Amino acid sequence: MGICLDYMGNISFAAGLLQTDNDFSKNFGMDEKAEIGLIYEMKKKSWPLSIAFDYILSYGKSSTPETSGGLRQNKNVDLFSSEMYFGVKKNFDNFYSLKPFIGAGIYTISLYVDISYDHDYTYGVGGWIGGGVYYPLTEKMHMGLEWRWSKANVKIFGRTMDAGGNHFNLMIGHKF
Numbered sequence: 001m002g003i004c005l006d007y008m009g010n011i012s013f014a015a016g017l018l019q020t021d022n023d024f025s026k027n028f029g030m031d032e033k034a035e036i037g038l039i040y041e042m043k044k045k046s047w048p049l050s051i052a053f054d055y056i057l058s059y060g061k062s063s064t065p066e067t068s069g070g071l072r073q074n075k076n077v078d079l080f081s082s083e084m085y086f087g088v089k090k091n092f093d094n095f096y097s098l099k100p101f102i103g104a105g106i107y108t109i110s111l112y113v114d115i116s117y118d119h120d121y122t123y124g125v126g127g128w129i130g131g132g133v134y135y136p137l138t139e140k141m142h143m144g145l146e147w148r149w150s151k152a153n154v155k156i157f158g159r160t161m162d163a164g165g166n167h168f169n170l171m172i173g174h175k176f
Contacts, residue, residue, distance in 0.1 A: 006044055009050060010041050010134070010173055011039070011040045012173025014170065014171045015034075015169065015170055016169030017168055018033045018168075019167075019168070020032065023161030024162075028071075028079065029063055030061075030077065033059060035058035039173070041089050049088045052085065053085065055082075056082075057080075058079075060078075061077065062076075064077055078114040080111070081109055081112070082110045083110075085107040087104050087106065089101050089103035090102050091134075097135065099135070099142070103129070106128070109126070110123045113156055115157075118157070122155055125152060126153070127151060128151075130146060130148030132146035132171075133145055140175050142172070142175055143173075145170060146168075148167040149165070150164035
């Protein structure tokens with residue numbers, strides 16, 4: 001038949017939060033960032049693993065703490081990031097009502113930080129690992145929960161810190 005019949009996958013809209021690494025908490029007074037994005041995976045039906053590609057945007061707002069290590073105190077901080085994740089996922093479809101999955105790979109992050117008196121832009125490359133569960137709503141629609149841990153060192157305002165952390169997302173999507 002057609003080539004499309006040989007492939008399967010999921011595409012989901014995700015929304016959630018990132019609990020930032022201690023470096024961000026210490027330097028920017030930011031423990032969490034809101035995030036939204038697309039979660040995509042695809043594989044040939046005969047493959048044991050899916051190819052995963054995710055794109056996440058996140059935003060956080062805070063003020064610099066007293067322990068910010070050289071940054072001026074009590075200044076507004078706006079942080080924007082764009083993250084692309086590449087890797088593999090393993091779906092476990094042998095459960096009736098829940099469809100667990102695990103995955104891992106590399107990711108890139110572009111990070112822009114605006115403090116009341118200054119701004120900086122940086123990027124980094126790191127790794128991720130995660131897992132979650134899909135719950136089928138219909139034959140083609142699902143919702144799910146995902147946890148992901150990421151780590152990438154970046155240099156911003158002259159300081160090297162981890163731009164990753166623990167991601168918690170709610171997903172809703174389409175199975176094809």
